[in-house]
Amino acid sequence: MKRFLRLALIFVFSCIGLTPQLPAEQRPIQAISMLGVPLTWAAVDSQAQARCDQAFTAYQTDTSEANTIWYARRLGYVGEMQKALFVLDDGLKRFPKSYQLLRHRGHRLLAMRQFSLAIDDFEKAGRLIAGKPLEIEPDGIPNKLNRPLANTQFNIFYHLGLACYLCADYAKAAAAYAQCEKWAVNSDLKVALADWRVITYQRLGQSAMVKKILRRIPVKLSLIEDAAYHQRLLMYKGLRQPEELLSGNVENELDLITQGYGVGNWYAQQGETEKAREIFLKIMKLKAWNAFGYIAAEADLARMLPFTPQATVEGALTAWQAFWNSTDLNALANLFVAGERVSYYSSEKKGLIFGLAALQEHHRGFGFVPGGNAAANRLWLDDVCIEAGSSGCNRCLVTATWFFAKDCRNLSAAQSGPVTFVFEKNDANWQILHAHFANWPGK
Secondary structure, X not given: OEEEEOHHHHHHHHHOOOOOOOOOOOOOOOEEOOOOOXXXXXXXXXXHHHHHHHHHHHHHHOOOHHHHHHHXXXXXXXXXXXXXXXXXXXXXXHOOOOHHHHHHHHHHHHHOOOHHHHHXXXXXXXXXXXXXOOOEOOOOOOOOOOOOOOEXXXXXHHHHHHHHHHOOOHHHHHHHHHHHHHHOOOHHHHHHHHHHHHHHHHHHOOHHHHHHHHHOOOOOOOOOOOHHHHHHHXXXXXXXXXXXXXXXXXXXXXXXXXXXXXXXXXHHHOOOHHHHHHHHHHHOOOOOOOOHHHHHHHHHHHHHHHHOOOOOHHHHHHHHHHXXXXXXXXXXXXXXXXXXXXXXXXXXXXXXXXXXXXHHHHHHOOOOEOOOOOOOOEEEEEEEEEEEOOOOOOEEEEEEEEEEEOOOOOHHHOEEXXXXXXXXXXXXXXXXXXXXXXOOOOO
């Protein structure tokens, strides 16, 4: 029996039993997730599109720094991440010392899962803005009081800390958040910053710093837009139960993602990895893939899944894609059959590779390192065909098309070709026995 799975949008959801809602028309891919899922935008609000059109008109008339920023921001709000990045790239050619353009490009790069590139932008922006007075940043999507709360300095160091956190560089994240603290000039900013500092220090094992931050968090606080972070902090203080943060009383999807990631992280810190993984997978079902909680859950999953025994071939394929996009060499032994039986044909090198040790060295040559790194490359699969054997069979043949993009700004230029996998079931875990990659003729 053959089963055909389209990975372009639904692969991860199918392997974990979730049902996505596909758009009526295929929209352009804006980014590739760390799990190897192409990300597209849902339906665009007509008012957001009208504001984007107005920003484009102003940009056509005058490509000033301000008009460039607003056009790029409006493009982001309608899901045109690729176009927004192009506009910001072009703006930085005209204004190479614009910390504002760098701050917004870094934000777009975060949404596109290009964490190391985002760090470069935020660090440069931080150097350029040094010594300047506090600069209130206007909101692109105003809060309920239409009162801008953030400032450019806060946003630069806050997003720098987040980018480092997503790379699992928690010491560097803590340093960025410490720089951010003096720019947290109201309760909303203080709460958002405190939350990310708490979970960063948790992962650094610095419980004294966690307790110090939590002691300063009051039970009652008047907030305009960051109540979800306050709820997370109250949970860490032991004043809210995790189930309360996942209840049906959450007002919107963004708050659900924000609080959901906090709960998943709470379980992870308690050593309940399976519960954490379940919550992170549920977050992947939601639509707002540009939300920070969504990206953080995805990043954690990309580090967890390659080390998790996979009871299905679909799950094993997802774990393998996460392995490629996290480049953690330590996970290779869990994904491939042990010993000398495993074999591998690369599309980049001649000859058949035999044995797990040789395969490990092969991946090391492609930039894989113990613990992984924040590579800008992305790999994903499409046109997957899984041919299941007879009942009780411990082998499975999979064919697919692989894509590999070195540049997030031009996903359409991704390298591609056919791939064949042979999976073998060992105990309850499906692993790769053989893989054969090739390039399409002429590419």
